[in-house]
Amino acid sequence: MPDIQSLYSEKVMDHFRNPRNVGEIENPDGTGHVGNPICGDIMELYIKVNGNTITDAKFKTFGCGAAIATSSMVTEMIIGKTIDEALEISNKTVAEALGGLPAAKMHCSVLAEDALRSAIDDYHSKQKKGKSKAKAKKK
């Protein structure tokens, strides 16, 4: 039966049907909010960081099946990783972990990578602010 399900790998369908880590984190250490310039979809990624390790991640996504599956996959991949390890993840590694994506849907995995980077950037800038606040207090 040729249908839209067969467009996607089993892994993609699994993450689409049972997305992991859906939702928001209260007081996250980093938030990524990105829009897909190609089709106009939106993803939000929240991370909680302890020491240098990502201890929790949650997402919200408005997008196609591939966008939802890559969002879910990326949260699963980063939990337990250090920030530096997480930064090594690219849209390709996410797509690979999902058993591949159709060519027309590769841009959706870029959304996940962008969201991850933006969440980590946000984490870094919060850290800096935190440090300068701490310094200011010391003085």
Next chain:
Amino acid sequence: MKRIYLDYAATTPTHRDVVKAMLPYFSDSFGNPSSIYSYGQESKGAVEKAREQVANLISAHDEEIVFTSGGTEADNFAIKGVAYANPERNHIIISSIEHHAVIETCKFLEKRGFEITYLPVDKDGLVDPDDVRKTITDKTCLISIMHANNEIGTIQPIKKLATIAREAGVYFHTDAVQAAGQIPINVDDVGVDLLSMSAHKLYGPKGVGALYIRKGTRLVPFMHGGSQENDRRGSTENVPGIVGFGKATAIALEAMTGEIERQTRLRDHLITSILEQIDGVRLNGHPTKRLPNNVNVSIDYVEGESMLLNLDLENICASTGSACSSSSLEASHVLLALGLGHEQAHSSLRFTVGKWTTEEDINRVLEVLPKIVARLRAMSPLLKSHK
């Protein structure tokens, strides 16, 4: 799980009686209609009978029907045919919600020196006849406005529009691919000069359609070759396809009144129930001037392809105008022309019912859709920002 097909506007299954009518023309009566021996004449007779059946559907004369390879060819034929037959005029008026077969044909001509006016539509998808009147110039050779829209089902005031064209001495074409076989059409009553049809939208086979050409209309042939179709379209006739098209129109005509009533009931039941059961839903297209089979809604905060995929997991086939599910990754030009934002176009869902849709099918959709929407909304970042 039973498969529930609610995408009849995309294509319809070929009616079994149609297939039965076609079968003899593959291996038994296979002759070329242009041959004079009896085999050929059998085929010729079958083609002419089909021509009569198709003409009947729209109250045309047999000789005004030219068979084509489908609706897209009929649109191309009508537009390029008129454009190139009237070299002293180079202006064409179309609506901004035409099918790609019309829009892309006009864009092709635009690159070759033609001037195209793309008329806006109102929030329900209707063209304003005054807009048509105002944009006609002495260079206008053709006005092409679709009878009913494939995405939102809105039915245009074709008679009014065609009258304006006639009074101005401009040819009027209508793409009736979605309307033909579904709602009554009488070409003399509405006064169109050209009208496109397709067999596979009315339970006929794919790969065959027709262009109605009012007697006396000047247009150049589309396919150059033999003298088939009265010198208007060379190529050996697709005899089985044409026979199937003829049979399908005969069935459609007979069933029309009952089907309009039945499908309208299913359509309205689905529309009112979706609006009742799910909040943040907008009906796209005109509430009453719409095809009996068309339901198109935008469901806030959820993307169309992810809804389709979820429906597919429940064995329900529907369609969407979301950018994500189009190969061009562009949102539906029809929905955008209604004034919808990109997010609303993204959130659109189209169900088109048909001959074999039952009340039960509709109830099944109503059972699963609210759950799907709730699930997807729970993961939508848009919902929060709109709270």
